[in-house]
Amino acid sequence: MSEKVLESQFQITGMTCAACATRIEKSLNKMEGVSEANVNLALEKATVKFDAAKMGPADIQEKIRALGYDVITEKVELVLTGMTCAACATRIEKGLNKMDGIINANVNLALEKAAVEYNPSILSPAEMTQKVEKLGYGASVKSEDNEKETVDHRLKEIERQQGKFIFSLILSLPLLWAMAGHFSFTSFIYVPDAFMNPWVQMALATPVQFYIGKQFYVGAYKALRNKSANMDVLVALGTSAAYFYSLYLSLRTIGSDAHPEGLYFETSAVLITLIILGKVFEAKAKGRSSEAIKKLMGLQAKTATVIREEKEMEIPLEEVIAGDMILVKPGEKIPVDGEILEGQSALDESMITGESVPVDKTVGDTVIGATINKNGFIKIKATKVGKETALAQIIKVVEEAQGSKAPIQRLADSISGVFVPIVVGIAVLTFFIWYLFVAPGDFAEALEKLIAVLVIACPCALGLATPTSIMAGSGRAAEYGVLFKGGEHLEMTHRINTVILDKTGTITNGAPVLTDVITKLDEAEFLTLVGSAEKQSEHPLAQAIVEGIQEKHITLTHPSAFEAIPGYGIKALVNGKEVLAGTRRLMKKFNIEIEHVSDDMLALEKQGKTAMLVAIDGAFAGIVAVADTIKETSTEAISRLKDLGLEVIMITGDNEQTAQAIAKLAGVDRVIAEVLPEGKAEEVKKLQQQGKKVAMVGDGINDAPALAVADIGMAIGTGTDVAMEAADITLIRGDLNSIADAIFMSKKTIRNIKQNLFWAFGYNTLGIPIAALGFLAPWLAGAAMAFSSVSVVLNALRLQRVKL
Amino acid sequence: MKKWVLSAIVYLLVVVGGYYTYEAVAGSPVEDPGHSDTEQHEK
Numbered sequence: 001m002s003e004k005v006l007e008s009q010f011q012i013t014g015m016t017c018a019a020c021a022t023r024i025e026k027s028l029n030k031m032e033g034v035s036e037a038n039v040n041l042a043l044e045k046a047t048v049k050f051d052a053a054k055m056g057p058a059d060i061q062e063k064i065r066a067l068g069y070d071v072i073t074e075k076v077e078l079v080l081t082g083m084t085c086a087a088c089a090t091r092i093e094k095g096l097n098k099m100d101g102i103i104n105a106n107v108n109l110a111l112e113k114a115a116v117e118y119n120p121s122i123l124s125p126a127e128m129t130q131k132v133e134k135l136g137y138g139a140s141v142k143s144e145d146n147e148k149e150t151v152d153h154r155l156k157e158i159e160r161q162q163g164k165f166i167f168s169l170i171l172s173l174p175l176l177w178a179m180a181g182h183f184s185f186t187s188f189i190y191v192p193d194a195f196m197n198p199w200v201q202m203a204l205a206t207p208v209q210f211y212i213g214k215q216f217y218v219g220a221y222k223a224l225r226n227k228s229a230n231m232d233v234l235v236a237l238g239t240s241a242a243y244f245y246s247l248y249l250s251l252r253t254i255g256s257d258a259h260p261e262g263l264y265f266e267t268s269a270v271l272i273t274l275i276i277l278g279k280v281f282e283a284k285a286k287g288r289s290s291e292a293i294k295k296l297m298g299l300q301a302k303t304a305t306v307i308r309e310e311k312e313m314e315i316p317l318e319e320v321i322a323g324d325m326i327l328v329k330p331g332e333k334i335p336v337d338g339e340i341l342e343g344q345s346a347l348d349e350s351m352i353t354g355e356s357v358p359v360d361k362t363v364g365d366t367v368i369g370a371t372i373n374k375n376g377f378i379k380i381k382a383t384k385v386g387k388e389t390a391l392a393q394i395i396k397v398v399e400e401a402q403g404s405k406a407p408i409q410r411l412a413d414s415i416s417g418v419f420v421p422i423v424v425g426i427a428v429l430t431f432f433i434w435y436l437f438v439a440p441g442d443f444a445e446a447l448e449k450l451i452a453v454l455v456i457a458c459p460c461a462l463g464l465a466t467p468t469s470i471m472a473g474s475g476r477a478a479e480y481g482v483l484f485k486g487g488e489h490l491e492m493t494h495r496i497n498t499v500i501l502d503k504t505g506t507i508t509n510g511a512p513v514l515t516d517v518i519t520k521l522d523e524a525e526f527l528t529l530v531g532s533a534e535k536q537s538e539h540p541l542a543q544a545i546v547e548g549i550q551e552k553h554i555t556l557t558h559p560s561a562f563e564a565i566p567g568y569g570i571k572a573l574v575n576g577k578e579v580l581a582g583t584r585r586l587m588k589k590f591n592i593e594i595e596h597v598s599d600d601m602l603a604l605e606k607q608g609k610t611a612m613l614v615a616i617d618g619a620f621a622g623i624v625a626v627a628d629t630i631k632e633t634s635t636e637a638i639s640r641l642k643d644l645g646l647e648v649i650m651i652t653g654d655n656e657q658t659a660q661a662i663a664k665l666a667g668v669d670r671v672i673a674e675v676l677p678e679g680k681a682e683e684v685k686k687l688q689q690q691g692k693k694v695a696m697v698g699d700g701i702n703d704a705p706a707l708a709v710a711d712i713g714m715a716i717g718t719g720t721d722v723a724m725e726a727a728d729i730t731l732i733r734g735d736l737n738s739i740a741d742a743i744f745m746s747k748k749t750i751r752n753i754k755q756n757l758f759w760a761f762g763y764n765t766l767g768i769p770i771a772a773l774g775f776l777a778p779w780l781a782g783a784a785m786a787f788s789s790v791s792v793v794l795n796a797l798r799l800q801r802v803k804l
Numbered sequence: 805m806k807k808w809v810l811s812a813i814v815y816l817l818v819v820v821g822g823y824y825t826y827e828a829v830a831g832s833p834v835e836d837p838g839h840s841d842t843e844q845h846e847k
Contacts, residue, residue: 162805163808163809164808167808167809167811167812170812170816192820193823199823200819200820200823203819204819207815
C-alpha cells in the first residue's frame with residue numbers, strides 16, 4: 001500500500017507538566033503509522049505526521065484520550081439543501097467522513113442539517129460546503145464562532161481556577177492563623193478556640209484536599225495508569241501524606257484525653273492553595289504568550305461584499321470562495337487575496353509587509369487579504385481564500401514555529417521524564433535517613449522533610465522554560481516581519497557567522513530602472529523620441545526606459561513604424577524622425593560613429609549599468625542607461641551585519657565587473673561572481689566545509705537549493721513561493737535589515753531560554769537538598785514551587801517587549 | 805467567582821458554628837485543642 005503522509009495538529013487539554021507532554025509524545029510515536037509526533041506543553045498542542053493509509057486523525061485522538069487527556073475538536077453545523085431521501089443523507093455523510101480532518105459527520109435528513117466534528121487545523125467549514133456542493137447538494141455554514149468558543153473556554157478555565165483559589169484561600173487562612181499562633185515569637189497572636197480544634201481543622205482541610213485538590217488526584221491517577229509520573233503525583237503524594245498523617249493522629253485521640261500533636265492539616269491546604277495560585281498565573285501568562293497569533297488573526301476582515309448573480313451581498317469571510325467578485329470600499333479591509341478587476345487605490349500593506357508607505361494599485365495588480373484599502377473603490381477577484389491566503393500562511397508558519405521544539409528543549413524533556421521517580425526515591429530516602437538517623441523515631445519530623453522534598457521538586461518550571469520563550473520570541477519576531485519556521489531555526493540563527501546574499505532581488509530591487517541620460521540635445525525632446533520608439537518593444541530593458549521617461553511626466557507618442565532587431569535593438573519612426581536604440585553592434589550596422597563616447601560607455605558598464613546608444617536620423621544622439629538599483633536599505637543593513645561580526649558575501653551570476661560594482665555600492669567586501677544557478681548550493685557547501693555556519697539569503701526559484709543546503713535559509717518575502725518553501729526563515733518586509741533582526745531575536749530568545757533553564761534547574765537542584773536537610777518547611781516549598789513556574793513564564797514574556 | 809466566595813464563607817461559618825454549638829450543647833469546651841507542638845513548627 002502506498003504511503004500518504006499527512007500532518008495533523010491536535011489541541012490537547014489536561015496536561016499539567018512536561019512529563020505529561022513527554023508521555024503523550026512517546027505513546028503517539030509508538031503508534032503504527034505515526035512517523036513523527038511532537039507535543040508542546042505551552043501551546044497544549046500535538047503535531048503528528050502519520051500514514052493516512054494506516055490510520056486517521058480519529059485514531060490519534062482516541063489514543064490521546066485513552067492516555068487520560070482530551071482533544072479539543074470543533075463542531076460545525078451545515079445547513080443542507082437538495083436532499084430528497086435517506087440515500088442522499090448517507091451519500092453526504094460518507095463524503096464528509098472520507099475527508100481528511102473530519103472526526104465524525106452526522107447528517108440529519110429531517111432537519112436538513114449535518115453536524116460535523118472536525119479538526120480545525122486540517123480543514124475549514126468552507127471546504128466542507130464545497131465538498132457537499134461537489135456531491136450535488138447545497139450547503140452553508142450555520143453561523144458559529146468557533147474561535148470565540150476556544151477563547152471563552154480558556155477564560156472560563158482561568159475563572160474556574162481563580163474561584164478554586166479563593167475558595168481554598170478562605171478555608172486555609174484559619175489554618176494558617178492557628179499555625180501562626182503556635183510559634184513562640186508569635187504567641188501574642190490571639191487564635192480562636194475553634195481554629196485550634198483538630199476536627200475543625202480537618203473539616204476545613206478536607207474540601208481543599210479532595211474537592212479543590214481533586215484535579216491532582218485525577219492527574220496522578222492518569223499518569224500512574226500509564227506507568228509514568230508527573231507533578232500531580234508529587235503534589236498528591238505530598239499533600240496526602242500531610243493530610244492522612246494528621247487524620248491518623250486525630251483519630252488516635254478519640255476516646256482519650258490526649259490531644260493530637262504535630263498536625264499538618266494547614267500544610268496540605270496551604271500547599272494546594274499556593275499551587276492553584278501558580279496555575280492561575282500560569283494560565284494567564286500562557287494566554288498572553290499567544291498574543292502574536294491573536295493579533296495576526298485580528299487582522300482578518302470578518303465579512304466580504306461579494307457580487308453573485310449580479311447582486312451585492314455581504315457574507316461571512318468563511319463563505320468567500322475563489323473566483324468571487326468582491327467590492328472593497330475606501331477604508332475597508334481587503335477580505336482575501338485577489339487581483340484588481342476595476343478601480344485603483346492606495347493600499348496600506350504595513351500589517352503584512354511592515355512597509356509603512358501605502359502602495360498604489362490598479363487593474364491587474366494583486367492585493368493581499370487583511371490590508372486596508374485607503375481611498376478608492378475597487379472590485380477584486382478572489383484568487384486565494386481560507387487557508388491559502390498570505391495571512392493564513394503567515395499564521396500557520398508562526399503557529400508551527402511556536403509549537404515546534406528547539407533542540408535545547410530535548411534536554412529539558414528527557415530530564416523531566418525521569419525526574420519524578422527519582423524525586424520520589426530521594427523523598428523516601430530522606431524520610432528514612434531522618435527517621436532512622438537524624439531524628440530517630442520522630443515520624444512527624446521525617447514526614448515533614450519528605451513532604452517538602454516532594455513539593456519543591458515539581459518539574460513544571462523545567463517543562464515551561466523553553467516553549468514559553470520560543471512562543472514569545474517567535475511571536476515577537478513575526479510582529480517585525482521575521483517568520484521563523486521552527487524552534488530549531490530560532491536556535492540555529494544565533495550561531496551564524498557568514499551571510500551569503502543573492503544579488504538580484506535581494507540586495508537590489510530586482511527590476512531595472514532608468515539611471516542615466518547623456519545627450520547634447522534638448523533632454524525632453526531626446527527622451528520623447530527614445531521613449532516613443534521603445535514603447536512598442538517588449539524587452540524588459542525597454543520597458544524600464546519607458547517607465548523611467550514617463551515618471552519624468554514626458555508625454556510619449558505612437559511610432560509610425562517600428563522594427564525590433566533581435567540582439568541589436570530597435571528601429572522606429574517617431575514624429576517623422578528615424579530613431580535607432582540599442583547596442584554598439586546596432587550602431588555599427590547602421591554606420592554610426594560612436595568612438596567619441598566609448599569612455600562614457602565603459603564608465604557606465606563599470607558601475608554595473610547597461611548602456612543603450614541612441615541615434616536620430618543617422619547621427620549619434622545620446623546614451624540612456626538602465627541598471628538594477630540597490631534597495632535603499634541594503635547598504636545600512638549590510639553594515640549592520642558587519643558590525644555584528646559576520647562575514648558578508650554576495651553571490652551572483654553576473655560578470656565579475658558588474659558584480660564588483662554593485663558590491664562596492666552595497667558595501668560588500670567579498671563577491672562570488674559568475675555562478676550558475678545550480679552552483680550556488682555548491683558555494684554554500686564549500687563555505688560550510690571551511691567550518692562556517694552559513695545563512696543564505698535569496699528570493700528566486702534558483703536560490704531554493706542553496707537556501708535548503710545552508711545552515712539557515714532566509715527567503716525574501718517579496719520573492720517566490722518556492723524560495724519561501726525552501727527557507728527556514730521568511731523575511732516578509734523584503735528589507736535586508738530583517739537579517740540582523742532575525743539574528744538579534746534569535747540571540748535574545750536563546751539567552752532567555754538559558755536563563756529560564758538556569759532558574760528552573762536551580763529551583764529543583766538547590767531546592768531538593770535544602771528540603772532534604774530540613775531547612776524548608778513544606779508550605780514554603782509549595783510557595784517556591786509556584787513562584788518558579790510563574791517566574792519562568794514572566795521572564796519569557798519579557799521577549800514580547802524586545803525592540804528591534 | 806461570587807459562587808466560590810459565598811460557598812467558602814458559608815462552609816466556614818457552618819464548621820465554626822457547629823463547633824460552638826457542640827461546645828454549648830456538650831458543655832465541656834475542648835481544652836487546648838493542640839494543633840501541634842510548637843517545636844514542630846519552630847524547627
